[in-house]
Amino acid sequence: MYALSDVRKVFGNDAPALDGVSLTVGRGEHVAFIGPSGAGKTTLFRLLNLTLRPTAGVLLIDGVDVAALDGAGLRRARRRIGTIYQQHNLVGRLRVVHNVLAGNLGRWSLSTAVASLMRPRAADAARALEQVGIPEKLWARTDELSGGQQQRVAIARVLLQDPDVILADEPVSSVDPSLALTIVTLLRDLSHQSRKTLLVNLHSVELALGYFPRIVGVREGRIAFDLAPDEVTPELLGALYAGHSDATRQLDRIHDGIGSYGTACRPLPGFSK
Amino acid sequence: MSDTRATAGVGGAHWAWWTVAGFAALVAWSAHGTRVDVGALLGAEGLGQMTAYVAGLFPPDVSPPTLRDAALGAFETFAISFVGSVLAVGLGFSLALVASRTVLYRGILYAGERLAPAGRAGRIGIYALARGSLNALRTIPEILWALIFVFIVGLGPFAGVLALGVHTAGVLGKLFAEVIEDIDPRPIEALQATGASRLAIIVYGILPQAAPQFLSYALYRWEVNIRAAAVMGFVGAGGLGQRIHVAISLFHEHQLLTLLLAIYVIVTVVDALSAYLRARLL
Amino acid sequence: MASAPTAPPAARFPASPSRAPFGRFLAAAFTVVLAISLREAGVDPRLLVQSDAVGNAARFVRGMFPPALGVDFLGLLVRPVIETIQISLMGTTIAVVIGFPLGLLATASLMWRGALHERTPVARRALLGGVPYGLARALLSVFRAIPEYVWAFMFVRAVGLGPFPAVLALGVAYGGMLGKVYSEILEGVDSRPIEALRAAGASRAAIVLYGLVPSALPHLVSYTLYRWECAIRAAAILGFVGAGGIGQQLALSMRMFQFDEVLTELAVLFALVAAVDFVSGRIRGRLV
Numbered sequence: 001m002y003a004l005s006d007v008r009k010v011f012g013n014d015a016p017a018l019d020g021v022s023l024t025v026g027r028g029e030h031v032a033f034i035g036p037s038g039a040g041k042t043t044l045f046r047l048l049n050l051t052l053r054p055t056a057g058v059l060l061i062d063g064v065d066v067a068a069l070d071g072a073g074l075r076r077a078r079r080r081i082g083t084i085y086q087q088h089n090l091v092g093r094l095r096v097v098h099n100v101l102a103g104n105l106g107r108w109s110l111s112t113a114v115a116s117l118m119r120p121r122a123a124d125a126a127r128a129l130e131q132v133g134i135p136e137k138l139w140a141r142t143d144e145l146s147g148g149q150q151q152r153v154a155i156a157r158v159l160l161q162d163p164d165v166i167l168a169d170e171p172v173s174s175v176d177p178s179l180a181l182t183i184v185t186l187l188r189d190l191s192h193q194s195r196k197t198l199l200v201n202l203h204s205v206e207l208a209l210g211y212f213p214r215i216v217g218v219r220e221g222r223i224a225f226d227l228a229p230d231e232v233t234p235e236l237l238g239a240l241y242a243g244h245s246d247a248t249r250q251l252d253r254i255h256d257g258i259g260s261y262g263t264a265c266r267p268l269p270g271f272s273k
Numbered sequence: 274m275s276d277t278r279a280t281a282g283v284g285g286a287h288w289a290w291w292t293v294a295g296f297a298a299l300v301a302w303s304a305h306g307t308r309v310d311v312g313a314l315l316g317a318e319g320l321g322q323m324t325a326y327v328a329g330l331f332p333p334d335v336s337p338p339t340l341r342d343a344a345l346g347a348f349e350t351f352a353i354s355f356v357g358s359v360l361a362v363g364l365g366f367s368l369a370l371v372a373s374r375t376v377l378y379r380g381i382l383y384a385g386e387r388l389a390p391a392g393r394a395g396r397i398g399i400y401a402l403a404r405g406s407l408n409a410l411r412t413i414p415e416i417l418w419a420l421i422f423v424f425i426v427g428l429g430p431f432a433g434v435l436a437l438g439v440h441t442a443g444v445l446g447k448l449f450a451e452v453i454e455d456i457d458p459r460p461i462e463a464l465q466a467t468g469a470s471r472l473a474i475i476v477y478g479i480l481p482q483a484a485p486q487f488l489s490y491a492l493y494r495w496e497v498n499i500r501a502a503a504v505m506g507f508v509g510a511g512g513l514g515q516r517i518h519v520a521i522s523l524f525h526e527h528q529l530l531t532l533l534l535a536i537y538v539i540v541t542v543v544d545a546l547s548a549y550l551r552a553r554l555l
Numbered sequence: 556m557a558s559a560p561t562a563p564p565a566a567r568f569p570a571s572p573s574r575a576p577f578g579r580f581l582a583a584a585f586t587v588v589l590a591i592s593l594r595e596a597g598v599d600p601r602l603l604v605q606s607d608a609v610g611n612a613a614r615f616v617r618g619m620f621p622p623a624l625g626v627d628f629l630g631l632l633v634r635p636v637i638e639t640i641q642i643s644l645m646g647t648t649i650a651v652v653i654g655f656p657l658g659l660l661a662t663a664s665l666m667w668r669g670a671l672h673e674r675t676p677v678a679r680r681a682l683l684g685g686v687p688y689g690l691a692r693a694l695l696s697v698f699r700a701i702p703e704y705v706w707a708f709m710f711v712r713a714v715g716l717g718p719f720p721a722v723l724a725l726g727v728a729y730g731g732m733l734g735k736v737y738s739e740i741l742e743g744v745d746s747r748p749i750e751a752l753r754a755a756g757a758s759r760a761a762i763v764l765y766g767l768v769p770s771a772l773p774h775l776v777s778y779t780l781y782r783w784e785c786a787i788r789a790a791a792i793l794g795f796v797g798a799g800g801i802g803q804q805l806a807l808s809m810r811m812f813q814f815d816e817v818l819t820e821l822a823v824l825f826a827l828v829a830a831v832d833f834v835s836g837r838i839r840g841r842l843v
Contacts, residue, residue, distance in 0.1 A: 049466050051385050070386060079468030089463035102477055105467025113473045126569075138569050154463075161467050263431040288759070295672035300648050305640035307718040323713035359589060413826050414788060416795045422808045426603065427609045430596040500702050507704070507796055508806075511596070521708070537700060553577070 001027045001165060001197045002048060004238045009043055018221045021057070029199045032212035033072035034201040035203055036244040040221040041201045043203060045169045048199065062164075078165070079106030082158035082185075086170040089154060092143030094154050099142050100125040128156035132186060156188060165197040168188075169224065169252040173203045180204070184211055205237060247255030295520040333534055342516065342528075344533040350512035351539055353430050354502040357437025358495045364438060365407075365445035366487070370475070371507045372403035372446060381458045382471055407450075410443025419505040430511030437498050442483070448490045449483070456482040461535035483553050499543040504538050506543070609831075618814030628816065632804065632823055639800035639827065642718050642725065643786040649726025650733050651779060652699075657730070660691035660736030665741065665763065691734070698731025703789060704789060704796055719737070721798030725789060729782055740774045741767060772843045780835040787831045801827065 002025040009018040020041045025031055033041050038236055047053045047059060050066060059066040060075060069077050082103075083089075090099045097120050105113055122138060129135045132152040137145060142153060151171060168187055172180035184200070184207055191198035202208045208215055209229045217224040217232075217240045224240050225232070303309075345374070370376055378388060378396040388396070418436035426432050461478045506514015513536050520529040560659035565771055602608055659665060666672075667684030675684075703724045710720035749766040757765070794802020 051381070051462060051466060053385055065279070074385065075470060078466055081466065083463065083466040085459065085463055088457065090457040091460045091464075091481050093477055093484070094477070098477070102464060103467055105464065105477065106471045107471075110470065110472050110476075113469075114476060117476070122548070136569060146416070157467075167380040242355075299644055303645040303648070306638060306641035307645050307722045308720060309645060309719055310714065320713065325708060326712040327709065353594035355588060355592045356596050356598055372598055412788075413821060414792045414795070416792050416802075417805055417809070417821075420795075421615065422807075424615060426608050431598055431602065432756050434596045434598055504702060504792075504796075533705060536702070536705075542701060546625055555632070 001025050001029070001062060003058075003063075004212075005058045005060075007047065007054045009047060009052065010055045016055075016221055018047070021221075023216070023223065023226070025197060025199065027197055030191065030199070030212050031214045033199065033201045033216045033218055034203075034206035034208050034240070035218035035224070036241050037203075039218045042169055042173060043199055044106050044218065045083070045167050045199070048165075049081045049167050061134055065161060067200075070173045076227060079161065080164045082161045082163035082166045084151070084154045084158060084166070084168040084171045084179070087174045087273050088149070090142050090157075092141075094142055096129070096137050096142050097122050097125045098141050098152055100128055100156045103128075103157040104181040106161065117138075124160060125156070128159040129153070131154045131159060132189070148175045148183070149272060151175055151183055152186075155183070155190070159190065162194075163196065165199065168198070168200040170201050170203055172207070173247055180207065188212075225250055228266055279547045292412045305366055316359065327387070330526050330530040330533075333530040334525075335531065337494055338529050339531050343513070343531050346506075346513040346516045346532065347539045349430050350499065350502045350514070350536075351543070353433040353437065353505075353510070353512050354495060354499040354543065357434045357502065358491065358498050359440060360434065360438030361421065361441030361494070361498075362444055362487075362491050366440035366449055367405055368446040369449035369453060370545065371399055372407055372450040374400060375454050375458075375473075376479075381462050382474065385465075404447075404450075407446040407458065411447065412443075413440065415440045415501045415510060416505060419508050419510040424508045428509040430510075433502060433505045433510030433512060436468055436510060437502060441494055442499060445487075445494060449487055452483045452486045452490075453479060489551055490554055492551050496540075496544050496547050499540055503540075615814055618812070619818040621815060622818040622822065623751060623813070623815040623837045624819060628819070631676030632801070632820065634793075635799065635801045635804045636794065636823060636827060638718055639787065639794065639802070639814065642721055642790040642798065642800055643783060643831070645777065646725025646729060646790065647720045647783045647786045649722065650729035650782065653726060654695075654733030655690045657695055658734040658741070659763075660687050661695055661734060661738040662741040663688065663738075664746075665767070671789045690811060692738075695731045695734040695738075698727050699735065700731075701728065703728040703793060707793055707796070716797065721793045721800075724793065724798075726788055729789075733782060736778050737775055740771050741777065744771050766776060777839045777842055780839050784828075784832055784835050787828060791827075 002023065004021055005025045007018060007021045008016055010016045021044065033044070035041055043052070047054055048062075050069070053066065061081075064077070066077075091102075098117060101116055101120055101124065104116075108116070126135055126138055129138055129152075132155050134149055134152050137149060137153070142150065145153065154171075166187065171187065172183050175183060184202075187198060187200065188211060190196075200208075200212065209232060213228060214226070214234050215229055216226045217236065219240050225236055227236075295443065299406060317338045330464075354541050369442055374380070375382065377392055377400050415436050418440050419432055421430035422435045456479060460482070464474045464478045503517075506512040506516065509515060513532055517529065517532050517536075520526075520532055664686040667680045672680055672684065698763070706727050707720050707724035710723040713721070714720055727730045744767055748770065749762055752762045752766045790800055791805075792801040794800040794804070795806045797803065801820060805817060805824070808814075808820060
C-alpha cells in the first residue's frame with residue numbers, strides 16, 4: 001500500500017521534521033505509531049494522506065510516486081485515503097448529516113455537492129451514523145455534539161468516503177478515556193470488516209500495545225523501531241520517550257500494571273497477542 | 274540602573290508633551306484655515322438665524338400630495354439602498370474570493386501541490402488586481418460614483434443603485450476577504466483530505482464558517498447605505514435626496530421638513546430591521 | 556457505499572426537522588422585497604449595455620487619460636487638499652469636545668448603576684444620575700441620526716457658506732457617534748481597579764481620573780483616530796455639496812466634464828486617504 005524510501009520533510013529553514021524515513025505498509029495492515037509529541041508523527045501522517053509533499057525521498061502509494069500526482073490525479077489519490085484528526089476537523093455550523101455526506105465530496109461534481117446541501121440524501125448518512133452508534137444525531141448541529149460524538153461523526157464521514165486506507169491522527173487524545181477504547185475498537189473492527197489498511201497515531205502506549213499487531217516508534221523525525229507489541233521492551237519505550245516527563249509517567253503506570261482503560265485487552269481474531 | 278529608568282521616565286513625559294503641543298498646533302492651524310468663528314456661531318445673530326430658520330420649517334406640510342411624494346421618495350430611497358446592498362454583497366463576495374490569498378495561492382489548499390512558477394505569479398497578479406480594485410471602489414466616495422453613473426445611465430434611482438452597489442462592494446469585499454483569510458483551517462484540511470475539489474471545499478468549509486460574519490457586515494452596511502442613498506439624490510440619483518434638493522432650491526420649507534422627517538423615519542426603520550435581523554440570525 | 560447492508564426502512568432514522576418557519580418566511584420576504592425594490596429603483600440591466608451607456612462610459616474613461624498634470628492645475632489643488640485636511644481635523648476635534656462630556660454622562664456605570672452608586676439612595680440616583688443619563692443618550696442619538704449634510708445645511712443658515720458649517724456638521728454628527736462609543740468603552744472597563752480605589756476611600760472624581768480614564772484611554776484614542784479616518788472621507792463628500800476642499804473640486808470638474816482633472820483629483824484623494832490611514836494606523840499601533 002505504502003512504500004516510503006528515505007523520505008525527508010523540511011519546513012522553511014527549520015531542522016527537518018522528518019528525516020531518513022523508510023517504511024512499507026501492506027494492504028489491510030493495522031499499524032500503530034507512538035512517540036513523544038513533536039516527534040514528527042503528525043507530519044508523517046500529513047505526508048501519507050497527501051496533504052503535504054515530501055521535500056526529498058520517494059513516497060509510493062500503491063506503486064504510484066506521489067511526486068507525479070497533481071490536480072485531478074492528486075484528488076483521486078486523496079479520495080482513497082480517509083483521515084480522522086484529533087479534533088476540530090468537522091464544519092461546526094453544518095448539520096451532522098452534511099458533515100457525514102461530505103465524505104462523498106471526492107466523488108461528487110460541484111453541482112451535486114451544492115444540491116446535497118439543500119436536499120441531502122439522509123438515508124446514506126443515517127446508515128453510517130448507525131454503524132458508529134449515534135443515529136439520533138442526524139440533524140443536530142455539529143458543534144452541539146460532545147468531543148466523542150464528533151469523532152464518531154468523523155468516522156461516519158470516513159465510512160461514506162469508503163477509502164482503501166484509514167489514517168487516524170491521535171483520534172482519542174481529546175476524548176474521555178472511557179470512550180477512547182470504544183473508538184479505537186470501532187476503528188479496528190470497521191477496518192477489519194472491509195479489509196482496509198489502518199494507520200493510527202496514538203498518544204497512549206497502552207492502547208497501541210494492546211490493540212495493534214505492529215508498533216512503529218517515532219522520535220525526532222526518525223523511525224526508532226518497527227516491531228510487534230511483544231517485542232517492544234520497556235527499555236525501548238524508555239529510550240523513545242526519554243526527556244518527555246508526562247509520557248514516562250504513562251510508562252511507569254503500564255509497568256506497574258495499572259491500566260487506564262479498565263477492560264482487559266481483547267485480541268482481534270487473526271492477530272496474535 | 275535607576276538613572277536610566279529615571280531619564281527614560283522623563284524622556285517619556287517629554288515625548289507626551291511634544292505630541293500634545295503638536296496636536297494643539299494642528300488644531301489651531303485647522304481652526305484658522307476653516308475660518309472657525311465661534312462668535313458667529315454662538316453670537317446673537319448666528320444662533321438667532323439658526324433657530325429662526327429651524328422654527329420656520331414648522332409645521333411640516335402634511336397635505337396629501339406632499340405626504341404621497343414623501344412616501345414615494347422614502348420607498349424609492351429604501352429600494353435604492355436595498356438593491357444596492359444586495360448588489361454589493363454579490364459583487365463584493367465574488368471579488369473577495371479572488372482577493373484572499375488562502376483561496377488563490379497560499380495556505381493549506383495549496384500545500385500538497387506544485388504550482389508552476391508562471392501559474393503562481395499569475396495568481397499573485399490576480400490577487401493584487403482584485404485588492405487594488407476593491408481599494409479603488411472603496412475610496413471613490415459614493416457621491417462621486419453617483420455622478421459618474423448619472424453620466425453613464427442618466428438621472429434617476431438606477432444610477433444610485435449602481436453607485437451604492439459598486440462602492441459598498443469595495444467596502445464589503447475587503448472585509449469579506451479578511452474573514453476568509455482568518456477562518457479555522459482545520460476543517461478545511463479535513464475536507465481536502467477527502468479528495469474534494471477546491472470549489473467544493475470553499476462551499477462546504479469556508480462559506481459556512483464565514484457566513485455569519487458576512488451577514489453581520491452586510492446588515493450593518495445597509496444602515497450606512499440608507500443614509501448614503503438619501504444623500505445621493507442631491508446629485509440626481511433619485512429618492513428623498515433629489516426631492517430635498519428641489520425643496521431647498523424652491524424654498525419650500527414646510528415640504529422640506531416633511532421630507533426630513535421622512536428621512537428620519539426610513540433611517541430608523543432600516544436601523545431597527547438591521548438590528549433585529551442581526552439579533553435573530555446570528 | 557459498496558458494501559451496504561439492505562437499506563433500513565425510511566422510518567428508521569429521524570426525520571428532518573420542520574424547516575425552521577422563520578427561515579422560509581425570511582427567504583420569501585427577501586424575494587418579494589427584492590422584486591418590488593428592483594422595480595421601484597428602476598433597475599434595468601439592459602440600460603447598461605445600450606449604446607448610450609456604453610458610449611458614455613467610453614467617453615468617461617477616454618476623457619480621463621491623460622490625466623491633467625499641468626503645473627497650474629496641480630497648484631490649484633493645493634489649497635483644497637489643505638482645506639480638506641483642516642476640515643477633518645477641526646471636525647474631529649469638535650466631535651471630541653462634544654462627544655466626550657456627553658459620553659461620560661451617557662455611561663450608566665458612572666451615572667447611576669454599579670459599584671460606584673450602591674450606597675446612594677434611589678431617588679438621588681434617579682435625579683442626579685438617571686435624568687442626565689437619559690438626556691445625554693437622547694441627545695447623542697439625535698446627533699447621530701441626522702445626516703451630516705442636513706446639519707451642514709442648517710449651520711450654513713447660521714454662519715454662512717464655506718468650510719465652517721461643514722466643520723460644525725462633522726463635529727455634531729461625529730460627536731454623537733464618538734459619545735456613544737465612548738460610553739460603551741467606559742462601560743466595558745475592568746471594574747476591579749475601580750472597586751479597589753473606592754475601597755480605599757477615593758472620591759468619585761478621583762476614581763474616574765485614576766481608575767477609569769487610564770485603562771480606557773488607549774481605546775478611546777484609538778476609536779477617535781478611526782473616526783478621523785472616516786472624517787477625511789466625509790470631508791471630501793461634504794465638499795461635493797459645497798463645503799470646499801477636494802470634494803468641491805471633484806464636483807466642479809465632473810460638472811464641467813473635465814475628466815482628466817477628475818482623474819488627477821481622484822489620485823490626490825487616494826493619496827490623502829492613504830496618508831491619513833497610514834498615520835492613524837501607526838499611532839494606533841503604538842497605543843494598543
